[in-house]
Amino acid sequence: DARVTQTPRHKVTEMGQEVTMRCQPILGHNTVFWYRQTMMQGLELLAYFRNRAPLDDSGMPKDRFSAEMPDATLATLKIQPSEPRDSAVYFCASGFSQWASTDTQYFGPGTRLTVL
Amino acid sequence: AQSVTQLDSHVSVSEGTPVLLRCNYSSSYSPSLFWYVQHPNKGLQLLLKYTSAATLVKGINGFEAEFKKSETSFHLTKPSAHMSDAAEYFCVVSESIGNQGGKLIFGQGTELSVKP
Numbered sequence: 001d002a003r004v005t006q007t008p009r010h011k012v013t014e015m016g017q018e019v020t021m022r023c024q025p026i027l028g029h030n031t032v033f034w035y036r037q038t039m040m041q042g043l044e045l046l047a048y049f050r051n052r053a054p055l056d057d058s059g060m061p062k063d064r065f066s067a068e069m070p071d072a073t074l075a076t077l078k079i080q081p082s083e084p085r086d087s088a089v090y091f092c093a094s095g096f097s098q099w100a101s102t103d104t105q106y107f108g109p110g111t112r113l114t115v116l
Numbered sequence: 117a118q119s120v121t122q123l124d125s126h127v128s129v130s131e132g133t134p135v136l137l138r139c140n141y142s143s144s145y146s147p148s149l150f151w152y153v154q155h156p157n158k159g160l161q162l163l164l165k166y167t168s169a170a171t172l173v174k175g176i177n178g179f180e181a182e183f184k185k186s187e188t189s190f191h192l193t194k195p196s197a198h199m200s201d202a203a204e205y206f207c208v209v210s211e212s213i214g215n216q217g218g219k220l221i222f223g224q225g226t227e228l229s230v231k232p
Contacts, residue, residue: 020128033219043206043222056219091159104150105220107159 002026004108006092012114018080018110021111025094032075033105034060036065043091049075050097066094076099082115118143118211122223130231135179135194137226139207145226148210149190150220151181155203163205166190177201202230 005024013019025032032048047057047067057067065084067076079086089112093105123138141147151163162174171183181192190207207223 042224045219048219095158104162104165106162107152109159 002106004092004094004106006090006108006111007054007067008111010112010114012116014116015081015083015116018078018082019086019113019115020112021090021092021113022050023077023092023094023108025075025092027073028093028094029106030072030096031095031105032069033039033093033095034075034077035093036088039090045087046077046090051103082113083116084115087113087115117220118147118209120207120209120221120223122207122226124207124226125224125231126227127232128229129197131195135192135201135209135228137192137199137205137228139154139190139192140188141190141207141209143209146185149181149183150208150210151175151179151190151192152206152208153203154206154225160206163192163230197228197230199230199232202228204228 002004004026007022010063032049036046044059045058048055049063052069066077069075089108089110092108095105119142121140127137129135146168149166152160153163154160163179164173164181166173166183174180179194181190181191183190204225204227206225208220211219211221
């Protein structure tokens with residue numbers, strides 16, 4: 001049963017520290033999404049890749065957040081420096097998309113980040 | 117631009133009674149629509165999706181949803197609630213980005229409580 005995996009599952013860090021979250025999409029999927037979920041804002045799309053190329057990162061604070069796909073099996077989301085307001089659950093999702101079609105997105109279990 | 121509105125932030129039902137979670141969407145063309153479920157401290161799981169085939173869509177765990185274009189609705193139903201159905205439910209519409217495939221637009225979620 002193919003699944004999206006995310007590491008770490010939980011992260012507690014101090015303000016100012018760098019945080020790196022990793023995601024392994026389902027093999028064969030060509031789209032990867034990063035979401036942030038908080039009680040106040042709900043689910044927000046941070047960044048979106050297709051065939052490893054960033055398509056939309058307008059939801060991401062540019063000064064401290066960065067998202068990359070070093071290869072087809074790994075997506076990373078980095079926060080540097082982290083701030084308490086970054087505390088949230090970060091979800092990665094993957095799917096397969098061709099042209100304008102939209103396929104299902106499959107979500108990972110999330111990384112629960114707490115910045116003290 | 118596409119959008120989705122979940123009409124109830126919280127729904128409470130008794131075990132064995134029907135479930136109705138309401139969703140209205142806004143789209144300038146025929147959309148793809150999804151329902152996802154999120155159990156506490158878990159990732160999101162796809163319940164069902166509509167992609168312009170049959171208007172009545174059957175999903176997992178006995179859920180189904182009916183696409184009504186005239187009403188711009190995509191309500192989620194289940195004939196008989198089970199305690200394990202208690203979770204947060206998200207209605208989702210896809211938004212195509214030119215020929216680059218779609219990103220998902222999430223509703224604010226409906227929390228379903230099931231009383232014994």
